[in-house]
Amino acid sequence: MHIAKFLLKLGKLAWLISIASVFYGSQAWGQGKSFKDDMAERTRACTACHGEQGRAGPDGYYPRLAGKPAGYLFNQLKNFQEGKRHYNLMTRLVDPLSDAYLQEIAQHFANLNLPYPAPAMQSERVSAQVLKRGKQLALEGDAAKDVPACTACHGAKLTGVQAHVPGLLGLPLDYLNAQLGAWQTHQRKARQPDCMKEVVARLPSDDLVAVATWLSTQYMPSDSSPASKISASLKASWQCGSAPELSKLQP
Amino acid sequence: MMFPQNFWRNMAWLWLTVAVLLVLAIVLDNHRDLWETQPRPQNTYTPLATQISQGQTLLQIGNCMDCHTERGQPMGAGGRAFETPFGRVYSSNITPDLAQGLGTWQADDFWRALHYGKSKDGRLLTPVFPYKHTTLITRQDSDAMFAALKTLAAEKTQKPIPKVSESLDWPYNSGVAIAIWRSLFFSAGTYKPQDTKSNEWNRGAYLAQGLGHCAACHSPRNAWGASGEVNDFSGGLMPLVNWYAPSLVSVQETGLAQQSITEIALLLKSGRNATAIASGPMAEVVKHSTQHWPEADLRAVATYLKEEAQTYTGSPPFNKASILKSSGQFLSLGSKIYEQHCEQCHQAQGQGIANAYPALAQNRAILLSDPTNLVQAVLYGGYPAATAHHPRPFGMPPFILTLEDREIAAVLTHLRSQWGHQASEVTPLQVNRIRALQGR
Numbered sequence: 001m002h003i004a005k006f007l008l009k010l011g012k013l014a015w016l017i018s019i020a021s022v023f024y025g026s027q028a029w030g031q032g033k034s035f036k037d038d039m040a041e042r043t044r045a046c047t048a049c050h051g052e053q054g055r056a057g058p059d060g061y062y063p064r065l066a067g068k069p070a071g072y073l074f075n076q077l078k079n080f081q082e083g084k085r086h087y088n089l090m091t092r093l094v095d096p097l098s099d100a101y102l103q104e105i106a107q108h109f110a111n112l113n114l115p116y117p118a119p120a121m122q123s124e125r126v127s128a129q130v131l132k133r134g135k136q137l138a139l140e141g142d143a144a145k146d147v148p149a150c151t152a153c154h155g156a157k158l159t160g161v162q163a164h165v166p167g168l169l170g171l172p173l174d175y176l177n178a179q180l181g182a183w184q185t186h187q188r189k190a191r192q193p194d195c196m197k198e199v200v201a202r203l204p205s206d207d208l209v210a211v212a213t214w215l216s217t218q219y220m221p222s223d224s225s226p227a228s229k230i231s232a233s234l235k236a237s238w239q240c241g242s243a244p245e246l247s248k249l250q251p
Numbered sequence: 252m253m254f255p256q257n258f259w260r261n262m263a264w265l266w267l268t269v270a271v272l273l274v275l276a277i278v279l280d281n282h283r284d285l286w287e288t289q290p291r292p293q294n295t296y297t298p299l300a301t302q303i304s305q306g307q308t309l310l311q312i313g314n315c316m317d318c319h320t321e322r323g324q325p326m327g328a329g330g331r332a333f334e335t336p337f338g339r340v341y342s343s344n345i346t347p348d349l350a351q352g353l354g355t356w357q358a359d360d361f362w363r364a365l366h367y368g369k370s371k372d373g374r375l376l377t378p379v380f381p382y383k384h385t386t387l388i389t390r391q392d393s394d395a396m397f398a399a400l401k402t403l404a405a406e407k408t409q410k411p412i413p414k415v416s417e418s419l420d421w422p423y424n425s426g427v428a429i430a431i432w433r434s435l436f437f438s439a440g441t442y443k444p445q446d447t448k449s450n451e452w453n454r455g456a457y458l459a460q461g462l463g464h465c466a467a468c469h470s471p472r473n474a475w476g477a478s479g480e481v482n483d484f485s486g487g488l489m490p491l492v493n494w495y496a497p498s499l500v501s502v503q504e505t506g507l508a509q510q511s512i513t514e515i516a517l518l519l520k521s522g523r524n525a526t527a528i529a530s531g532p533m534a535e536v537v538k539h540s541t542q543h544w545p546e547a548d549l550r551a552v553a554t555y556l557k558e559e560a561q562t563y564t565g566s567p568p569f570n571k572a573s574i575l576k577s578s579g580q581f582l583s584l585g586s587k588i589y590e591q592h593c594e595q596c597h598q599a600q601g602q603g604i605a606n607a608y609p610a611l612a613q614n615r616a617i618l619l620s621d622p623t624n625l626v627q628a629v630l631y632g633g634y635p636a637a638t639a640h641h642p643r644p645f646g647m648p649p650f651i652l653t654l655e656d657r658e659i660a661a662v663l664t665h666l667r668s669q670w671g672h673q674a675s676e677v678t679p680l681q682v683n684r685i686r687a688l689q690g691r
Contacts, residue, residue, distance in 0.1 A: 034595055035604055041645065044596070045632050048648030083322030088691050089631065089649050096522075096534040097644075098637040 039108040045093055046105070054109045056117075056172070063175045069226045070103075070110035071163030075191070075242050077102040084189040086182075116170045116220035123217040134214025137207060138168075145202045148238065150211065153195075153230060153246055158215070160226035164243035169220050176212035184208070191241030198238075277434045281375060284367040284439075289359065290390040298398035306399025309392055312548065313385075313462040314540035319345045325406035328352070333379050334491045337476060338420035340379040341412045348405040351412065353397075361397040362390060367439050375429045377415055378437065384481055387442040387461030436477040455555025456482070458548060465556075468496035468532065484556070485565060488621060493685050494531040495621045499556050500563035506615055507553075508560035515553035519544065521640035527616070528609055528635045531627060538636040577664050577676045585665025588658050592650065601670050607645045612670035622663060622677045626685045629659050651691060656682040 035041065040053070046065065047054055054065030065073060079085040080094050081102075094102065123131060136142075138158070141149035151158060153165055160167035168176075182188035183200040190196055200208065230246060239247050279286075298306075310316065319342045321330035328351070329344040344352035353361065360371040368382030369375060376382060388396075416424045423429075442461055444453040459465045460481040470479030471487040479485065486498030497504040505527070507515055517524040519541035522534060529537045541549065593611075597603050601612035611617055616624060634646035650659065656679040663682075667674035 035607065037607070041607070042643060043646075045634065045646035045648045048632075049652065081322070088689070089651065092631050092633060093646065093649070096538050096634050096636040098538075098642065101637040101643055104643070 039104070043105055043108060046109075049089075053112050053114055055114050056170070061172060061174050061178075063171055064116075065109040066112035066114045067224060067226075068110060068166050069160050069163050070106045071243075072160065072166045073106035073109055074103050075164060077106060079188075079190070084191075086187055113225070116224055119170070119217050119219060121173050121213065121216040126213050126217065130210045131214050131217065133207065134210035134212070137203075137211040138214055142203070142207075146237075147199055147202050148234070150215075152232070152234060153240070153243070155227040156231050157221050157223075157227070158218070159221065159224050161230050161243075161246075162226050162228050164245070165226070165230075167224070167226060168215050169218050170224070171216065173212060173216035176216060177209060180208040180212055193239045193241050195238055195240040277430050280434045280438075281430045284363050284369060287439075289362070298394075298401070302395045302398045303402055304399075305392075306395035306397070308543075308545065309396045309462060310399055311540055311543045312458060313396075313464070314536055315345065315396075317535060317539040318342050321408060324408045325404070327400070327403050328406040328408045330408040330410070330412045332418075335379060335419075335476060336490055337423040339413075339418040340377050340415060341418060342379075344406075344408070344412065345400055346403045346406045347401055348407055351407050352405060353400060354405060356397075358394050358397050361400075362393045365393050365396075368433065368437065375426055375433060377419070377429060378432065378477070381464040381467045381478075383437055383478065384461050384464035384467060386437075386439045387457065387481065389441070392462070432475060432477070436475065449554075451551045451554050452558060454548065455551035455553070459552050459555055463552065465499065469499050482559070484559060488623060489532065491688070492532060493623055493688060494627060495619060495623045496533070497616075497619060497624075500560040500565070502560075504615060504619060505560075507557050508563070510557065512550055512553045512557060515557060516546070516549040517640075519549050519552070520546075520638070522636035522638050522644070523609075523641060526614070530633060530635065531624065534633070534636040537638060542636070542638040542640065577668070581661050581676075582665060582668065584658065585661035585663070588654065588662040589665055592654070593662065596647075601666070611666055612672075617666050618672060618674045620675060622667075622675075622681060623685065625663050625666075625677065626659065626682050627689075629654070629663065630682070630686055630689070651686065656680075656686065 040047075043054075049062045050056065050065050051062065056062060056064035076085065077094050077097075078099070080087065080090045083091075097105075137147070138150040141147045141152065150168060153161065154168050155161045155165070158168045179188060180200055183197055184205070186197075203211075234246055316327055318331060318333075319329050320326050321328070321332075321342075324330055325346070327344070327346045328348070329342045331342045333340045333342070346352040347354045349355060356371050363369050364371070364376065364380075365382065365385040365388050367386070368378070368380065418424075442457045445456075448456075466481055466483050467478050468489055469487060470483040470485060472478050472490060476490070478487065484499035486496060486501065486504055488495050499505050499507055502508060510524075510526070514524045514526070518527055518529060519537065522529045522537040522542070544552075596608040597611050598608075601610060601614075603610035619625075628647065630649060630651045632647040632649040635641070635644040637644055654662075659682045660677045660679045663677040666672070667677065
């Protein structure tokens with residue numbers, strides 16, 4: 001009698017153990033499948049808005065991170081911490097992090113080399129006049145206002161320049177407009193001397209919209225990587241605190 | 252009813268006398284530094300190098316620079332805004348700048364500010380500066396801190412710092428209001444070591460109650476904005492910041508009584524331990540202050556707090572009626588949201604992933620009766636502090652753009668009713684209040 005009870009108990013226990021182990025095993029397997037101890041996992045908080053691998057967000061506002069120069073990305077992360085750029089969600093995310101870790105995050109996204117989608121804005125939807133003015137500003141600048149072309153600093157192909165100058169292609173129009181507007185109202189700042197602030201101050205709002213619009217209609221060249229340096233040195237009157245290497249080219 | 256002939260006149264005199272005495276008492280109370288004997292400074296000549304380095308450590312223990320520095324402005328130059336229910340207060344410049352800072356101050360003036368909450372010019376400081384706690388700092392430590400501050404570069408903020416009389420709301424911006432507040436809620440004092448306790452315990456108590464000013468956040472604030480006693484760690488909602496600083500003594504909230512000294516110290520050193528992560532304002536405290544504390548001081552504070560928790564007899568706020576009674580539909584929405592957005596990191600049984608994502612099952616933070624911190628975490632996501640000890644933390648994305656109030660309330664209610672949890676429901680209104688106040 002006692003032995004029968006004991007065997008019954010043993011049987012129950014065996015069942016419990018086997019069920020529990022299957023359960024535990026499946027969990028462990030589930031973890032192994034999805035979790036990797038790497039930077040992609042550590043930057044989930046970023047890619048939730050900036051898109052998978054930082055390829056740009058779905059709603060046309062969050063800019064692409066992938067492939068931008070690491071120095072530029074690091075400067076932006078610091079700017080949020082230091083109140084030079086304002087977006088509560090970003091500030092709260094970067095506040096607890098150290099410079100070393102922000103540098104690692106910046107480098108992670110800079111190293112990602114992903115294909116670009118076609119421009120979000122089709123040029124047929126914009127007036128020819130706006131496009132003409134935008135193209136002129138981007139490629140030639142405005143000599144009368146002493147405004148250099150975008151290409152003077154952002155690379156001949158506008159794909160950015162190592163290590164601190166971002167590319168201007170493949171960005172949503174809303175984002176470009178918001179950034180130029182923020183510079184206009186001193187909401188966005190770069191390190192002093194702030195050359196972008198000076199450029200924006202010399203142009204009327206219509207021109208800023210025109211150049212942003214033209215940029216957002218452009219196709220990314222097949223080689224989207226940032227240039228290693230700018231092609232011609234800047235005039236002595238232009239100094240950029242965030243990208244001191246631009247001025248070092250002067251004789 | 253008949254009164255004696257001079258009744259009203261006598262009454263008037265009586266009340267006038269009472270009023271004059273009261274005013275006199277408040278005035279005397281607020282100027283105790285003028286008639287109390289002051290301890291002499293330790294070293295009136297050039298400070299020693301050891302004194303300076305000691306002072307630097309003390310400044311870090313007190314997290315002084317965190318409040319006295321505005322984003323993107325020079326360290327210690329002040330200008331950081333603090334929102335209070337009574338208006339805004341800006342921190343002051345504590346660099347040796349002659350015009351804005353402590354350039355003309357002597358060690359005696361600095362001592363008076365810490366001990367009596369008074370500026371060099373006699374102005375009564377607002378209690379946003381936690382002098383209820385700094386009053387316990389010894390003269391020796393005060394002098395060391397001052398010596399360290401004197402070694403900073405003299406700096407100014409880009410824009411002038413608004414005065415309290417301009418930034419606080421009427422009538423709280425007047426010296427009279429601050430004087431009355433001080434008479435009600437502040438008295439200068441010193442830390443008196445308890446003979447029955449160990450040196451370590453006393454060191455911990457001195458730091459936690461004084462320089463560390465833990466109770467400035469971890470105690471409830473009354474209607475006048477006054478925090479609890481310096482050794483009241485029963486937890487409090489930080490007004491306007493909207494984070495709940497949990498009770499350090501209750502079994503249900505932080506449960507320090509059951510944790511080892513090493514685990515408690517580890518949370519302060521690295522920003523996390525086996526069961527908890529410092530988030531929100533505490534992550535800031537860990538990043539700027541506690542990760543830099545000397546190991547012995549961390550252990551001292553852990554020893555003191557653990558014993559306070561072990562001997563705590565107060566009961567936590569616990570309302571039986573608030574125990575979960577949500578509709579099935581609400582709960583199944585929560586369960587669906589959990590599967591879609593949470594499960595990948597926190598796992599199906601809420602067990603989390605070791606060394607990356609915290610377990611939610613049996614996590615005290617999930618069960619706090621005040622759900623404020625949970626709402627903050629889901630709306631804004633966030634990283635734990637990156638510390639020398641834990642330099643590359645994993646983070647949580649914000650859900651403010653992807654989930655509605657009702658969905659967030661449902662998933663939090665789901666968490667609070669799973670895995671044997673029994674905590675109150677979170678309502679969409681609670682989520683909405685924090686979303687509306689904090690914005691994007």
